[in-house]
Amino acid sequence: MGARAKYEIPAPLKEAQERFEQWRSSQTGRRPIPESLWALASELARQYGVFRTAQLLRLDYTKLSGALRGPRWRHISQPHNRHSWN
Numbered sequence: 001m002g003a004r005a006k007y008e009i010p011a012p013l014k015e016a017q018e019r020f021e022q023w024r025s026s027q028t029g030r031r032p033i034p035e036s037l038w039a040l041a042s043e044l045a046r047q048y049g050v051f052r053t054a055q056l057l058r059l060d061y062t063k064l065s066g067a068l069r070g071p072r073w074r075h076i077s078q079p080h081n082r083h084s085w086n
């Protein structure tokens with residue numbers, strides 16, 4: 001088994017990691033992540049990649065990749081019913 005390659009975390013990702021940790025530690029219970037933090041994560045994902053950013057910030061990969069498409073994507077939790085037979 002080979003050892004994992006170690007790499008230095010870029011400063012912007014490290015700073016974002018600290019901001020997310022501060023926010024998480026200040027919350028009680030499960031709360032939605034603020035839009036400002038999603039915007040930060042999206043910006044970093046464009047620069048450093050979705051996988052790496054999601055991993056370091058402890059975010060769901062699919063939600064982060066969806067956030068790159070716009071803020072509304074994350075709020076869609078169920079498929080819309082296309083047919084209405086009322």
